[in-house]
Amino acid sequence: MHVVGEVHTAGVVELAAGSRVADAIDKAGGATDAAVLDVLNLARTVADGEQLIVPDAALAAAWRANPSGAAGNGAAAGEADTSAAGPSPGGVPGATTGGSGAGTGAGAIALNTAAVADLETLPRIGPALAQRIIDWRDANGGFTSVDQLLEVPGIGAKTLDGLRDLVVL
Numbered sequence: 001m002h003v004v005g006e007v008h009t010a011g012v013v014e015l016a017a018g019s020r021v022a023d024a025i026d027k028a029g030g031a032t033d034a035a036v037l038d039v040l041n042l043a044r045t046v047a048d049g050e051q052l053i054v055p056d057a058a059l060a061a062a063w064r065a066n067p068s069g070a071a072g073n074g075a076a077a078g079e080a081d082t083s084a085a086g087p088s089p090g091g092v093p094g095a096t097t098g099g100s101g102a103g104t105g106a107g108a109i110a111l112n113t114a115a116v117a118d119l120e121t122l123p124r125i126g127p128a129l130a131q132r133i134i135d136w137r138d139a140n141g142g143f144t145s146v147d148q149l150l151e152v153p154g155i156g157a158k159t160l161d162g163l164r165d166l167v168v169l
Contacts, residue, residue, distance in 0.1 A: 001046050003028035004165040005054035006035035020045055024052050036060035051108070053166065059123040108168045112142045123162045129154050143169055
C-alpha cells in the first residue's frame with residue numbers, strides 16, 4: 001500500500017492481509033500533527049496496491065465541500081464505498097480512478113491529462129488555479145517535471161510541497 005500526505009514516513013508499506021487504514025497510517029510512522037483523520041474510515045480494510053492519502057485541514061475541507069467528487073473516508077482507488085461511512089465514487093480522496101483519463105492506477109493526478117475537475121481535488125487548488133495549470137500546460141507543451149508547477153502563477157514552494165506526492169506527469 002502507498003501511504004502519502006500527512007504521515008511521518010510517506011511511501012510504500014507492507015501490511016498483513018486484513019489490515020486496516022489505521023494500520024497503514026501507523027506503519028507509515030503515524031499521522032503528523034497536521035493530519036485530519038476524522039474524514040478517513042480508519043476501520044476500513046485495505047487492499048494491496050492501493051494508495052491512501054492522509055489529508056491536512058485544507059484537503060479535508062475540500063473533501064467535505066465536495067463529497068461526491070472525492071470522499072474522505074479512506075476508500076481504495078477505483079473502489080466504490082458502500083459502507084455507512086459515506087460516499088466514495090471518486091475512490092481515494094484527492095485522487096482519480098482513471099475515468100477521465102487523468103488517473104494513473106496509482107491514484108495520483110496526471111498533470112498532463114487532468115481536467116479542471118481532477119485538479120480541483122488537490123489541496124489548495126481551486127477552479128481558477130486549476131485552469132491556470134491547464135493553461136500553462138497548453139502553452140508549454142505539457143509538464144516534463146512536477147517542479148514546473150512553480151512556473152504556474154499562484155503556485156509557490158509550499159503548495160508544490162503539498163502536491164508533490166499527489167501528482168505525476
